[in-house]
Amino acid sequence: MKPLALVVEDEAALTTLLRYNLEKEGFRVNEAADGEEALLKAKEETPDLILLDWMLPLISGIEVCRQLRRLPETKDTPIIMLTARGEESDKVRGLDSGADDYVTKPFSPAELVARIRAVLRRSKPETFTEMLAFEDINMDLSAYKVYRSGREVHLGPTEFKLLRHLMQNPGRVFSREQLLDSVWGHDVYVEPRTVDVHIRRLRKVLNEKGEKDLIRTVRSAGYSLDRSSPE
Template identity: 60%
Template structure:
């Protein structure tokens, strides 16, 4: 079991910070923000985020110095750092990477590409959080092979039920409302009646019970939605 990955955004420009925050939240990441280097170093030590988006040009302590200090400490050295900078010269890119940054993106950048690079870094350090292998009690999900097992018995799921179970297993115990499940499983831009969620939750429950004749692992929370466990 694992929580959603936590990303620390270190950016002193409010508009840039807002754009990054919005897109990261839309992708389901937990979010921390800092406007200055000292604040970023404190948050990184105290919260140990899963990834840091670090602007080069920061007041007082530069992004380069923040990166150097992070990589010098054993407690934060493992955290992937993606440097964001308006500096596009090769010498600047090399300097950023040599300081310890795991990736480097030049402003203005594509948000879609940035999200892809974030996933690449997290796949290296937090594969379970990206759904490559998830487990809860006797349920195991191999997203890479698109297979689900309960007590090591295969569970036959349709694509929608698979995505639904993935959402539940990413956050066991969390109560998902129907609207949240619609956004997470069907997408924000697709209109689906909320009652459709009930139908697919019912199919998922049936498949999980039938696999081993075990009890229903999905809990209905009256007036709120559904939860795993």
């Protein structure tokens, strides 16, 4: 089962952004808009990660963090605090309340994802695996395995790297030349049409049980991974 992240944030737009980036990293996501709801959700289903806003209605993020640390279910759960307060004294307060890390708003999604990975590697080195997910495709980067709808998909090294690159950039269209540079490398000469051969192989294995084709061919442009039907 995918790891669960609890997002505790009262700004709807930021919650949507966090959900998108967490799901892209292979998490399931629960949401809470205030401190009381956060404590309730954490008790109902223990999360593997908590993103906790400092300024929350009803109960402050600092107090929520303290209470989460007193609960047996979440005493060891990684907590990253999100706040617009950037003073060193505020950071110390957040860490003293039990947070594992502290990210100041505004932040880039890439920075937050890097912090999440670092916190999980420190807290759960024996269980944490780097995952990518898109629709019903899950990629375990540490175990070098791919699953579709729960079944394992066996890919060759080049197809694995090709799929990884597409899953890291869903919706973006890459030309054959860009894929050659990213997957094969700048110093290797390969005919651009070689990309087409590997895309066909990747499609065949991913869709062998009749699943929807998620790799879109964009005429005169290249390929992308998205939810649209292929052209």
